[in-house]
Amino acid sequence: VAVVGASDDPSKLGFHVIKSLTFWPYKGRIHPVNPKRASVMGIPAHKDLREVESQIDLAIIVVPNKAVEGVIAACLERHVRSIVLITAGFKESEGKEGALLQERLKGLVADRIPVVGPNTFGMVSYHQRLNASFTPEFSLASPGGAAIISQSGGISHLMGFLAMEQDIGLSYVVGLGNRLTVDFQHMLYHLAADEFTKVAGLYVEGIEEPKMLLKAIKDVSSKIPVVVMKAGKGELADKASLSHTGSLAGNQQNYRFGVLQSGGLVVDDVHSFLDLLKAYETLTPPKGNRVAILSGQAGPGIVALDSCVELGLHVKPFGWKTLSEIEEILPPMAIRSNPVDLGPLWYDEFALLKVVKKVLKDPEIDAVLFLMMFASANLNSIPVLLEGLLDERPQKPIFTCIMAPGQIWKKEIREGEEKGIFCNFPTPERAAKACAGMLLLERRRHRQTKNGRTSWT
Amino acid sequence: VAVVGASDDPSKLGFHVIKSLTFWPYKGRIHPVNPKRASVMGIPAHKDLREVESQIDLAIIVVPNKAVEGVIAACLERHVRSIVLITAGFKESEGKEGALLQERLKGLVADRIPVVGPNTFGMVSYHQRLNASFTPEFSLASPGGAAIISQSGGISHLMGFLAMEQDIGLSYVVGLGNRLTVDFQHMLYHLAADEFTKVAGLYVEGIEEPKMLLKAIKDVSSKIPVVVMKAGKGELADKASLSHTGSLAGNQQNYRFGVLQSGGLVVDDVHSFLDLLKAYETLTPPKGNRVAILSGQAGPGIVALDSCVELGLHVKPFGWKTLSEIEEILPPMAIRSNPVDLGPLWYDEFALLKVVKKVLKDPEIDAVLFLMMFASANLNSIPVLLEGLLDERPQKPIFTCIMAPGQIWKKEIREGEEKGIFCNFPTPERAAKACAGMLLLERRRHRQTKNGRTSWT
Numbered sequence: 001v002a003v004v005g006a007s008d009d010p011s012k013l014g015f016h017v018i019k020s021l022t023f024w025p026y027k028g029r030i031h032p033v034n035p036k037r038a039s040v041m042g043i044p045a046h047k048d049l050r051e052v053e054s055q056i057d058l059a060i061i062v063v064p065n066k067a068v069e070g071v072i073a074a075c076l077e078r079h080v081r082s083i084v085l086i087t088a089g090f091k092e093s094e095g096k097e098g099a100l101l102q103e104r105l106k107g108l109v110a111d112r113i114p115v116v117g118p119n120t121f122g123m124v125s126y127h128q129r130l131n132a133s134f135t136p137e138f139s140l141a142s143p144g145g146a147a148i149i150s151q152s153g154g155i156s157h158l159m160g161f162l163a164m165e166q167d168i169g170l171s172y173v174v175g176l177g178n179r180l181t182v183d184f185q186h187m188l189y190h191l192a193a194d195e196f197t198k199v200a201g202l203y204v205e206g207i208e209e210p211k212m213l214l215k216a217i218k219d220v221s222s223k224i225p226v227v228v229m230k231a232g233k234g235e236l237a238d239k240a241s242l243s244h245t246g247s248l249a250g251n252q253q254n255y256r257f258g259v260l261q262s263g264g265l266v267v268d269d270v271h272s273f274l275d276l277l278k279a280y281e282t283l284t285p286p287k288g289n290r291v292a293i294l295s296g297q298a299g300p301g302i303v304a305l306d307s308c309v310e311l312g313l314h315v316k317p318f319g320w321k322t323l324s325e326i327e328e329i330l331p332p333m334a335i336r337s338n339p340v341d342l343g344p345l346w347y348d349e350f351a352l353l354k355v356v357k358k359v360l361k362d363p364e365i366d367a368v369l370f371l372m373m374f375a376s377a378n379l380n381s382i383p384v385l386l387e388g389l390l391d392e393r394p395q396k397p398i399f400t401c402i403m404a405p406g407q408i409w410k411k412e413i414r415e416g417e418e419k420g421i422f423c424n425f426p427t428p429e430r431a432a433k434a435c436a437g438m439l440l441l442e443r444r445r446h447r448q449t450k451n452g453r454t455s456w457t
Numbered sequence: 458v459a460v461v462g463a464s465d466d467p468s469k470l471g472f473h474v475i476k477s478l479t480f481w482p483y484k485g486r487i488h489p490v491n492p493k494r495a496s497v498m499g500i501p502a503h504k505d506l507r508e509v510e511s512q513i514d515l516a517i518i519v520v521p522n523k524a525v526e527g528v529i530a531a532c533l534e535r536h537v538r539s540i541v542l543i544t545a546g547f548k549e550s551e552g553k554e555g556a557l558l559q560e561r562l563k564g565l566v567a568d569r570i571p572v573v574g575p576n577t578f579g580m581v582s583y584h585q586r587l588n589a590s591f592t593p594e595f596s597l598a599s600p601g602g603a604a605i606i607s608q609s610g611g612i613s614h615l616m617g618f619l620a621m622e623q624d625i626g627l628s629y630v631v632g633l634g635n636r637l638t639v640d641f642q643h644m645l646y647h648l649a650a651d652e653f654t655k656v657a658g659l660y661v662e663g664i665e666e667p668k669m670l671l672k673a674i675k676d677v678s679s680k681i682p683v684v685v686m687k688a689g690k691g692e693l694a695d696k697a698s699l700s701h702t703g704s705l706a707g708n709q710q711n712y713r714f715g716v717l718q719s720g721g722l723v724v725d726d727v728h729s730f731l732d733l734l735k736a737y738e739t740l741t742p743p744k745g746n747r748v749a750i751l752s753g754q755a756g757p758g759i760v761a762l763d764s765c766v767e768l769g770l771h772v773k774p775f776g777w778k779t780l781s782e783i784e785e786i787l788p789p790m791a792i793r794s795n796p797v798d799l800g801p802l803w804y805d806e807f808a809l810l811k812v813v814k815k816v817l818k819d820p821e822i823d824a825v826l827f828l829m830m831f832a833s834a835n836l837n838s839i840p841v842l843l844e845g846l847l848d849e850r851p852q853k854p855i856f857t858c859i860m861a862p863g864q865i866w867k868k869e870i871r872e873g874e875e876k877g878i879f880c881n882f883p884t885p886e887r888a889a890k891a892c893a894g895m896l897l898l899e900r901r902r903h904r905q906t907k908n909g910r911t912s913w914t
Contacts (some may be wrong), residue, residue, distance in 0.1 A: 011804050016833045121832065135833045137862045152756020157830035161862045162883065205759060231756070233763045270760070270884040271728075299609020299688070302662060303727070306690045347468050373614035375578065376473045376592045405594045405618045426619065427727040 001132070002052055002080070004071050005062035005087075006032030006040040013086060014062045016134040017122070018043070021060075023136040024129040029054065049074040056080045060122065060132050065089035065101060068118070072108055083109075084132045085117035091178050092119050106180055114186070120177030121153035124160075126170050127196045133175070137161075144169010145198030146277040149187045151176050151205045155231075159203070159274060166426075167414060168278045171197040183207070185216035192220035199280035201227045201273055210255065214262045221263030221445045225280055227437075228266045229273045230255045265441040272433060275425060276441070279434040282423040283397040285442045286367035286435065290314045292359045293339035296346070296372035296381065300401060300428045301339035304369050307432035313439070315339070322362045329355055346377050349384035356385065360394045367397050367435050371428050374404030386412045389421045397438070398422035399431040458589070459509055459537070461528050462519035462544075463489030463497040470543060471519045473591040474579070475500070478517075480593040481586040486511065506531040513537045517579065517589050522546030522558060525575070529565055540566075541589045542574035548635050549576050563637055571643070577634030578610035581617075583627050584653045590632070594618075601626010602655030603734040606644045608633050608662045612688075616660070616731060623883075624871060625735045628654040640664070642673035649677035656737035658684045658730055667712065671719045678720030678902045682737050684894075685723045686730045687712045722898040729890060732882060733898070736891040739880040740854040742899045743824035743892065747771045749816045750796035753803070753829035753838065757858060757885045758796035761826050764889035770896070772796070779819040786812055803834050806841035813842065817851045824854050824892050828885050831861030843869045846878045854895075855879035856888040 001021060007014035014034070018041050021030050031052045032040035039045050046052050049059065049071065059080045061071050065087050075083060090102035102118065109115055116123055122133030126143035135157065141164045148163075150156040153175045160173050171194065174187060184202055191197045200220075207213060217226045256266045267273050279285075291313045295301030308315045317337040318326065326336050329351050331344045340359070345352040359365055372381060382402055389398075400422045402413055416422045425431040458478060464471035471491070475498050478487050488509045489497035496502050503509050506516065506528065516537045518528050522544050532540055547559040559575065566572055573580055579590030583600035592614065598621045605620075607613040610632045617630050628651065631644060641659055648654045657677075664670060674683045713723045724730050736742075748770045752758030765772045774794040775783065783793050786808050788801045797816070802809040816822055829838060839859055846855075857879045859870055873879045882888040 010834075013834060019833065135831075137831065137833065137865075140862050150756070152754065152759070153832070154752065154754020154758075154828070154830045155756035155760065157754070157832055158757060158858070158860050158884070161831070161860050164862055165883075203756070205756070231759045231763055233766060269764075269886045271886075295611065297609065297611020297614070299607070299612035299660070299662070300615060301611075302609070302688045303612065306688055307726075309690060371611070373611045374592075374594065374618070375610070375614055376476065376594065377467075377470060401615070403615050403618050405597050405621055408594075426622075427615070429726045429728075 001026070001028060002031040002033055002049055002056050002059045003062070004033040004049055004059055006034050006045060008037065008040055012062070013134045015041075016136065017060055017062055017086070017132075020122070020131040020133050020136040020139070023131055023139040026129065028057070031056070049078060052078070058082050058084065058132060060084045060086065062086045062134070065098070065118075068101075069105060069108065072105060076108070076112060080113060083113055083115040084120070084122050085115050085177075085180065086120055086122055086134060087117070088119040090118045102178060102180065109181055111181065114182050115180045116174065116182045117177040118180060120175035121156060123172065123174040124170075125172055138173060140164055142167065142169045143196070144171065144281050145196060146170050146281045147172040147174075147191050147197045147200045148203070148277070149174045149176060149184060149200065150203035152203060153177070155203045158270065162270065162274055166274065166278060167417060168274060169281055183212065185212045188216040188220050188226065192223040197224060199225050199227065199277050201229070201277045203229050203231065203273070204255070205232045210258060214258045217259060217262040217264040225441050225445060226264035227273060227276045227441065228255075228259050228264055229268075229270070230266055260444055263444045263447070265437065265444060267437065271430060272437065275430050275434040276437040279399070279423050279438050282417050282420055283438075284395070284420075285438040286397050288366035289439050290316065290364055290366045291369055291435065292318070292362070292365045292367075293369045294342055294356055294359060294371070295339055296342050296378060298341040298343065300371040300373060301341060304371060304401075304428035304432050305339055307429045308369070311432060311436035313432065313436055318359075318362065319364055322358055325358045326355055346375070346381060349380045352381055353385050353388040357388065357392060360392075360396055365396070367399065369428070369431055369435065370398050370400045370402070370422065371431070372400070372402050374408055379408070382409045382412045386416050386421065389416070390419060394421070397435070399435045400424045401426065401428045401431045458483070458485060459488040459490055459506055459513050459516045460519070461490040461506055461516055463491050463502060465494065465497055469519070470591045472498075473593065474517055474519055474543070474589075477579070477588040477590050477593040477596070480588055480596040483586065485514070488513070506535060509535070515539050515541065515589060517541045517543065519543045519591070522555070526558075526562060526565065529562060533565070533569060537570060540570055540572040541577065541579050542572050542634075542637065543577055543579055543591060544574070545576040547575045559635060559637065566638055568638065571639050572637045573631065573639045574634040575637060577632035578613060580629065580631040581627075582629055595630060597621055599624065599626045600653070601628065602653060602738045603627050604629040604631075604648050604654045604657045605660070605734070606631045606633060606641060606657065607660035609660060610634070612660045615727065619727070619731055623731065623735060624874060625731060626738055640669065642669045645673040645677050645683065649680040654681060656682050656684065656734050658686070658734045660686050660688065660730070661712070662689045667715060671715045674716060674719035674721040682898050682902060683721035684730060684733050684898065685712075685716050685721055686725075686727070687723055717901055720901045720904070722894065722901060724894065728887060729894065732887050732891040733894040736856070736880050736895050739874050739877055740856075740895075741852070741877075742895040743854050745823035746896050747773065747821055747823045748826055748892065749775070749819070749822045749824075750826045751799055751813055751816060751828070752796055753799050753835060755798040755800065757828040757830060758798060761828060761858075761885035761889050762796055764886045765826070768889060768893035770889065770893055775816075775819065776821055779815055782815045783812055803832070803838065806837045809838055810842050810845040814845065814849060817849075817853055822853070824856065826885070826888055826892065827855050827857045827859070827879065828888070829857070829859050831865055836865070839866045839869045843873050843878065846873070847876060851878070854892070856892045857881045858883065858885045858888045
């Protein structure tokens with residue numbers, strides 16, 4: 001990896017790029033390029049890209065916008081395999097100069113080298129442990145199966161940090177910026193072929209050729225689910241987006257419809273976007289929309305029920321077999337017919353586990369919402385539940401809202417998610433919404449690929 | 458405080474109640490009552506409540522449901538001042554027995570002692586440092602101005618733990634349970650007179666006399682804002698709620714309308730509820746709906762703009778004065794007319810601060826949405842911003858989405874919130890929604906009390 005514009009000065013992005021590259025112990029060689037320095041941050045530097053003798057797989061460019069053309073020419077000369085062009089001041093800036101500069105670059109590069117950017121924070125490839133961005137802290141997130149491809153660096157950062165907080169494993173975070181050559185569709189084809197990526201999330205503001213994106217979604221949706229957040233909904237947003245990424249935001253309804261038709265799903269906010277990525281990263285989607293609500297306390301069960309009803313999920317009383325099995329375990333104090341109030345079983349974790357297992361075996365249930373708020377007396381409930389479910393390896397997805405203060409249950413939640421037993425959300429509403437989102441998207445994907453049938457089609 | 462049913466056995470709630478009472482160094486005396494033990498958890502115990510010689514301010518009752526009548530009789534005899542009745546197995550349970558038992562209790566107590574419960578986790582009074590519940594971990598939240606009054610223990614726990622995560626200062630968390638004598642309206646009058654409570658949040662499932670609640674909201678809304686989350690929206694929910702708290706959930710639309718008419722606001726989900734409590738706990742409400750969006754990166758600004766437009770907040774281009782001031786500070790690369798893209802000012806924190814101050818001074822702006830994602834190079838932006846605003850003490854509310862990984866900026870965010878400079882939310886959408894929620898609720902309160910005029914009426 002060559003860094004053109006590498007710097008020892010913390011007020012330059014070139015400094016932060018070197019910090020990012022060295023945050024993980026990068027296996028390849030790093031070649032800082034800086035005409036004025038013999039070394040940058042202790043790494044021997046080159047005066048010019050042409051001086052680098054070995055094959056350059058990736059050039060990260062952070063020089064001022066007017067110097068970019070020269071660097072790109074050198075990249076072409078040296079047959080650099082790929083470029084991350086962080087520099088801003090192109091199509092997104094006021095006046096015509098930036099746009100002209102970008103046009104010239106485009107002519108120069110044509111399809112000879114894939115270029116991410118310009119006007120991007122960079123990109124992170126978690127399984128390669130390559131942080132080619134100006135933010136070293138992206139390396140703090142865990143490697144996993146969710147890819148975030150974004151037209152905004154700010155949103156990439158927001159989502160990356162929220163992913164850390166919510167333990168969402170990432171495969172890629174890529175800032176496309178002004179998309180000189182690499183656009184959403186190119187990334188989608190790449191992700192569909194990637195062995196680690198289980199779900200692709202796109203943050204879209206405005207694109208010139210929506211048809212290319214829609215075709216790509218259609219092409220890849222049988223392989224990976226595609227979640228789209230489309231920002232820029234009004235006239236004001238169009239103006240802001242033009243200044244941001246050099247393209248109009250476009251009509252929201254057209255996007256929504258087009259993405260749906262292509263087998264993807266448009267979500268409305270950052271939480272819904274990340275929650276759906278997390279669900280796909282962790283769970284196998286439900287095969288139908290018949291949901292059982294099992295709640296350690298009645299209130300959260302009622303809140304989850306409200307959400308399910310609103311979202312079109314079916315919460316029906318259990319059939320006689322499951323009901324009679326539950327009635328054998330649960331005392332007559334609680335609601336037992338779905339939602340189930342597990343409250344009376346706080347002191348008998350094994351009975352609680354038994355209820356969950358019985359419900360998971362019910363052929364008329366496709367997914368389980370499990371809610372449990374810590375309350376001191378129920379401390380053992382989650383460890384026992386986890387162990388029991390690890391033995392059983394349930395084939396149905398369990399969406400949970402397991403909530404406790406500080407570090408309590410954190411280990412169990414993480415283990416349950418890592419092993420794909422359940423997927424945890426901070427509120428009952430978000431757990432229900434993730435379940436409904438998966439169902440909606442699966443329906444779209446199945447219609448698109450005409451694969452199989454599910455009970456709700 | 459007397460604890461009737463105190464226990465050394467962790468499988469009994471009486472054990473957890475003593476743990477809760479002693480979690481904070483409680484200043485008063487604790488009297489465990491247990492006929493079989495000379496001491497409980499090292500505290501000398503009494504065989505009977507009647508043996509306690511000093512005046513009992515509060516009796517916490519955790520004996521089995523059939524023993525409650527006898528204990529209440531003893532409380533009446535000893536002129537106990539208040540009761541928290543944790544025991545379940547009353548109106549919420551299947552069969553008529555529990556309901557009859559509750560009726561008999563009601564006759565016995567009449568209006569002689571206020572009783573919280575039965576069928577409750579208890580209550581926590583943060584400024585008295587009294588944790589009268591079965592969950593010691595409630596004491597981990599910070600004392601502050603938000604009161605949560607809930608018909609569900611599970612929801613109280615969920616909200617209490619989320620409040621800890623999101624640094625929301627609490628005055629009370631009270632589980633009303635079956636509301637033998639203390640109901641929502643009684644708590645509202647109490648909170649309106651409480652010197653610490655700035656905002657009341659009610660989680661309501663179903664109540665017998667909604668008119669009493671609506672009257673109370675009307676009576677107190679000039680003193681404190683009232684936020685209501687109404688759960689239990691369908692027929693299924695009615696059934697679940699009946700088994701939960703012994704009352705029907707009732708018609709959602711009627712509640713919504715009634716609460717609005719009375720000067721309160723109904724919100725739809727746990728995040729909106731807590732975010733609005735946090736906003737009132739931290740900020741003075743905006744005087745009108747003219748919002749400026751200042752964003753460290755363009756993308757989050759566009760997402761915030763989308764939310765504002767959807768929520769009916771006005772994001773209009775600045776007038777010539779503010780615009781020309783900003784244009785003097787900001788280079789021509791960025792959007793400067795609202796939203797403002799502060800990106801180019803990452804390396805000049807003082808210029809960034811200057812832009813924020815100029816906008817706060819604009820008489821045509823009522824509130825500011827400030828968004829900043831950490832990106833290594835902008836590490837100093839938030840410390841400088843905080844210091845500058847602490848000097849200035851702006852009179853307008855600033856809703857922020859300041860996001861960074863790990864501990865970065867956490868100290869500054871906490872300080873800014875504690876001093877009422879800004880209020881932070883995890884996404885731009887939630888920051889915008891909290892602002893809009895405050896405006897809606899203020900409009901209702903002003904209409905109710907006919908106090909003053911605001912620019913949006």
